[in-house]
Amino acid sequence: MIGVEFGKIPAGLQATLGEYYSAMIAGNMVENYRVQVNFTINNLAVFRFLPPLIISDEELEYGLNAFEASVELVVKTVAEAQVSA
Numbered sequence: 001m002i003g004v005e006f007g008k009i010p011a012g013l014q015a016t017l018g019e020y021y022s023a024m025i026a027g028n029m030v031e032n033y034r035v036q037v038n039f040t041i042n043n044l045a046v047f048r049f050l051p052p053l054i055i056s057d058e059e060l061e062y063g064l065n066a067f068e069a070s071v072e073l074v075v076k077t078v079a080e081a082q083v084s085a
Contacts, residue, residue: 002049003040013081020045024074025067033066 006021008014018048021054022039029035040046053065 001044002051003046004049005043007045010082013078017078017081018082020073022047024077025070028070028073029066033062033070035063035066036062 006025008020009017009024021083022045026039027039029037030037033050037047037049050065051060053062
């Protein structure tokens with residue numbers, strides 16, 4: 001298991017984008033890449049990668065690329081929303 005903690009989205013954008021970057025990133029990973037991540041019970045800013053023990057190198061690379069692309073997309077989306085706000 002690998003846990004990743006993200007910060008909060010700027011307060012002025014939380015009403016439209018949500019409270020944490022983690023929710024947007026996880027949503028993009030599921031919707032666009034079919035990579036499932038789970039949030040921790042006590043902190044919605046943290047999500048967990050739970051790859052199987054028998055994951056192949058190709059599957060691992062796919063998951064990491066999905067994570068990277070999702071983070072980049074969300075950071076860009078939030079930055080654009082800040083400019084237009």
